[in-house]
Amino acid sequence: MAYKMIQTMRWYGPNDPVSLQDILQSGATGIVSALHQVPNGEVWSVEDIKERKSIIEAAGLTWEVVESVPVHEKIKTRTGDFTNLIENYKQTIRNLASEGIFRVCYNFMPILDWTRTELAHPLPNGSRALLFVKKEVTAFDLFILKREGAENDYSPEEIEKAKEFYDNASDEDLKRVQDNILKGLPGSEEGYTLEQFQNALNTYSQIDRKVLEDNLRLFLDEIIPVAQENGVFLAIHPDDPPFDVFGLPRVVSTAEDMKRIVRDNPSRHNGFTFCTGSYGVREDNDLVSMVREYGKYIHFIHLRSTRRDQEGNFYEDNHLDGNVTMEAVIAEILKVQKQRKISIPMRPDHGHQMLDDILKPIINPGYTAIGRLKGLAEIRGVESALIWAGVV
Incomplete structure (x- = not known):
């Protein structure tokens, strides 16, 4: 049976x-x-x-x-x-x-x-998927949140890619990344402001x-x-x-x-x-x-x-x-x-x-x-x- x-x-x-x-x-x-x-x-x-x-x-x-x-x-x-x-x-x-x-x-x-950087990533057939892009998360950590000691968690290559993204990103892209990380996705029970998130991180020091x-x-x-x-x-x-x-x-x-x-x-x-x-x-x-x-x-x-790919990015296939x-x-x-x-x-x-x-x-x-x-x-x-x- x-x-x-x-x-x-x-x-x-x-x-x-x-x-x-x-x-x-x-x-x-x-x-x-x-x-x-x-x-x-x-x-x-x-x-x-x-x-x-x-x-x-x-x-x-x-x-x-x-x-x-x-x-x-x-x-x-x-x-x-x-x-x-x-x-x-x-x-x-x-x-x-x-x-x-x-x-x-x-x-x-x-x-x-759960964490994603884009919630409606366009696929070739016109549908939309959830996406996680490592360099965008790294850029948020290093240049928006500015977490103390964050640079020690990334390789020089990862930092370089994050800096390139940050320097060339539009205000809309930076806001998208920040909102998607902090505001919480479906099923998440809590969202944060930038200051609240840093304070929460401090509790794990x-x-x-x-x-x-x-x-x-x-x-x-x-x-x-x-x-x-x-x-x-x-x-x-x-x-x-x-x-x-x-x-x-x-x-x-x-x-x-x-x-x-x-x-x-x-x-x-x-x-x-x-x-x-x-x-x-x-x-x-x-x-x-x-x-x-x-x-x-x-x-x-x-x-x-x-x-997934070798850089730590992935999307929902x-x-x-x-x-x-x-x-x-x-x-x-x-x-x-x-x-x-x-x-x-x-x-x-x-x-x-x-x-x-x-x-x-x-x-x-x-x-x-x-x-x-x-x-x-x-x-x-x-x-x-x-x-x-x-x-x-």
């Missing part, structure tokens, strides 16, 4: 320009959502959870995964009232479980969630990779027992991009990071959101091997493909193109599901802005309807073909 992935779509709530009815028409059966209106660190009340769940179910869908319950910065740095914030996190887990929601995606990225790894372990020491007691599976999302930025360490980027996380907090309830786009930005990540080795800890899946061997990854996921005798929720991620969505005045970049519908259709086709061919 083959186990198909549970097909879901992300929905940002009642103000999302993509409606639940739109998602239902895509063929998805599940929703990935969060209570973005609740400030970071506060408890998600049972009443608010019930209300969101009832809206989703009234549309004929199920709330499969929470993405995300944000981890407060004070927890990551273990400063201030972080112990109270951890207790709030525990209560949110209990409240979600009481309403039958048992998968929670989260991340441990310092300060910034004594936190290197080892300290942040320890802080994640200590957080999970507290959270995992509560998750186990309530039947909740925690699924940490990889860093996006999966390398250090602005002097901030990233500790969920590689297969070695996955190994450390399950070693430090050994529990089936301590697992991963396997995001092929994030992990796929690094050439040294063998995605098929990562699924094979850590498949029993994968509780949620993001399927998208990124195309078509779901079946780019540097992710999507067919092989899906085949391995199906094998893992068969071994575990379960279906894992999956959502297509970061679709292109295309067709009628290009004309719409309000969108969430990466989360327009048609691009994700295209991605879901392609993924479903690959999955069905692999099952029909007897691969699993």
Whole structure:
């Protein structure tokens, strides 16, 4: 017997320009959502959870995964009232479980969630993609933010390319880069002014990779027992991009990071959101091997493909193109599901802005309807073909 992935779509709530009815028409059966209106660190009340769940179910869908319950910065740095914030996190887990929601995606990225420099990069066919350009991020760091010691994080060649961009960029280009880095992208819970961002960076002045790894372990020491007691599976999302930025360490980027996380907090309830786009930005990540080795800890899946170059740039490619061997990854996921005798929720991620969505005045970049519908259709086709061919 083959186990198909549970097909879901992300929905940002009642103000999302993509409606639940739109998602239902895509063929998805599940929703990935969060209570973005609740400030970071506060408890998600049972009443608010019930209300969101009832809206989703009234549309004929199920709330499969929470993405995300944000981890407060004070927890990551273990400063201030972080112990109270951890207790709030525990209560949110209990409240979600009481309403039958048992998968929670989260991340441990310092300060910034996912980062891009352009949100509507034109592709040759006229569609638009999310783009990360390393020299633009470097230019922001060196010449706009002017972070102390930033020059030590870049090679002479990287600094030269950043300076050339900065010297020749228009005011509009510089504003685009700054806004996209600081204001937060869909799913990010906080935006910053330039001064606020520098102040936030200062809180990490004594936190290197080892300290942040320890802080994640200590957080999970507290959270995992509560998750186990309530039947909740925690699924940490990889860093996006999966390398250090602005002097901030990233500790969920590689297969070695996955190994450390399950070693430090050994529990089936301590697992991963396997995001092929994030992990796929690094050439040294063998995605098929990562699924094979850590498949029993994968509780949620993001399927998208990124195309990278040797300079650290990347963009969101078509779901079946780019540097992710999507067919092989899906085949391995199906094998893992068969071994575990379960279906894992999956959502297509970061679709292109295309067709009628290009004309719409309000969108969430990466989360327009048609691009994700295209991605879901392609993924479903690959999955069905692999099952029909007897691969699993």
